[in-house]
Amino acid sequence: MTLQEKTKVVLLACGSFNPITNMHLRMFELARDHLEDTGRYRVVKGIISPVGDSYKKKGLIEARHRLEMARLATQNSDWITVDDWESQQPEWVETAKVVRHHHAELISSENNNDDVDTVRCGKRRKLEKNKNICQSSSYNKTGADSPNLNLLCGADVLESFSVPNLWKPEDIEEIVGRYGVACITRCGSDPEKFINQSDVLYKHRKNIHVIREWVTNEISATHVRRALRRRQSVRYLLPDPVVSYIDERSLYSAESEQKNADVILAPLQRYTSTN
Numbered sequence: 001m002t003l004q005e006k007t008k009v010v011l012l013a014c015g016s017f018n019p020i021t022n023m024h025l026r027m028f029e030l031a032r033d034h035l036e037d038t039g040r041y042r043v044v045k046g047i048i049s050p051v052g053d054s055y056k057k058k059g060l061i062e063a064r065h066r067l068e069m070a071r072l073a074t075q076n077s078d079w080i081t082v083d084d085w086e087s088q089q090p091e092w093v094e095t096a097k098v099v100r101h102h103h104a105e106l107i108s109s110e111n112n113n114d115d116v117d118t119v120r121c122g123k124r125r126k127l128e129k130n131k132n133i134c135q136s137s138s139y140n141k142t143g144a145d146s147p148n149l150n151l152l153c154g155a156d157v158l159e160s161f162s163v164p165n166l167w168k169p170e171d172i173e174e175i176v177g178r179y180g181v182a183c184i185t186r187c188g189s190d191p192e193k194f195i196n197q198s199d200v201l202y203k204h205r206k207n208i209h210v211i212r213e214w215v216t217n218e219i220s221a222t223h224v225r226r227a228l229r230r231r232q233s234v235r236y237l238l239p240d241p242v243v244s245y246i247d248e249r250s251l252y253s254a255e256s257e258q259k260n261a262d263v264i265l266a267p268l269q270r271y272t273s274t275n
């Protein structure tokens with residue numbers, strides 16, 4: 001298969017990123033390697049979409065800080081970018097809607113003959129040095145292929161599909177059926193088993209790429225926040241500029257961890273109240 005015949009893929013990661021960790025960045029690299037190793041895909045862009053404050057997760061600090069940390073973490077990447085559309089919405093937005101929004105943007109960039117790979121991350125000069133992406137950009141202009149948007153997530157998110165009142169069944173169907181998922185394994189997770197046990201996931205199993213992280217790595221934002229509260233070092237768990245950003249503002253404390261402590265998570269609140 002020639003480069004031009006490969007399907008272009010954009011990876012979209014939705015989450016709290018409270019704060020962004022090295023594992024969040026690694027997810028993108030793992031997924032790109034895995035998809036490109038199949039010989040069928042070209043991963044042209046990664047998007048990080050931090051959730052808005054109205055998600056109301058316990059300990060969630062303000063989106064402006066989470067966005068800034070994500071920007072600092074990706075400032076040297078030539079393909080991963082941070083998008084604030086989701087976090088700017090006045091209410092919490094279902095992930096299916098976030099995926100739909102980014103897919104529509106992608107299609108509209110293609111239709112406008114924009115350079116999909118560079119138009120929204122503003123790193124044109126750097127990207128043009130990348131031969132693969134440069135070739136894929138010129139190919140876009142022919143309109144001959146249409147890009148896929150895959151939701152990039154850890155196995156915990158896939159497994160959360162079965163939590164009652166957390167996800168709407170039609171949203172799950174849309175995400176896996178219409179767009180597709182790139183799922184990174186986590187310690188203690190068994191995504192293949194989970195897919196087999198779920199009728200909707202099994203039906204769309206060809207759209208779910210399970211990507212094994214062989215160097216099991218349980219860096220989690222929860223662990224990072226806990227270490228920060230205990231004044232322990234988080235260096236090498238997070239990019240250095242993110243560590244400095246947190247330290248300079250003392251962003252995480254016992255007090256910040258109590259944010260939303262008595263509030264119900266937005267999706268649970270929304271779906272429980274409409275049942």
Ligand SMILES: Nc1ncnc2c1ncn2[C@@H]1O[C@H](COP(=O)(O)OP(=O)(O)OP(=O)(O)O)[C@@H](O)[C@H]1O
Nearest residue numbers: 015016017023153154157184217218219220221222
């Ligand atoms: N160690 C990890 N391995 C695989 N996926 C991960 C890992 N850490 C985070 N992710 C994934 O990154 C995405 C964003 O996750 P999120 O911001 O909730 O990170 P988190 O570290 O799991 O957060 P928290 O500990 O606050 O729940 C999710 O899809 C999540 O599954």
Ligand SMILES: O=C(O)c1ccc[n+]([C@@H]2O[C@H](COP(=O)([O-])O)[C@@H](O)[C@H]2O)c1
Nearest residue numbers: 014015016051094095096166167168267
């Ligand atoms: O769309 C939904 O129904 C839905 C239900 C629960 C969670 N999500 C999204 O999944 C992500 C989970 O992030 P986190 O930090 O709670 O693991 C976050 O982006 C949420 O908006 C989405």
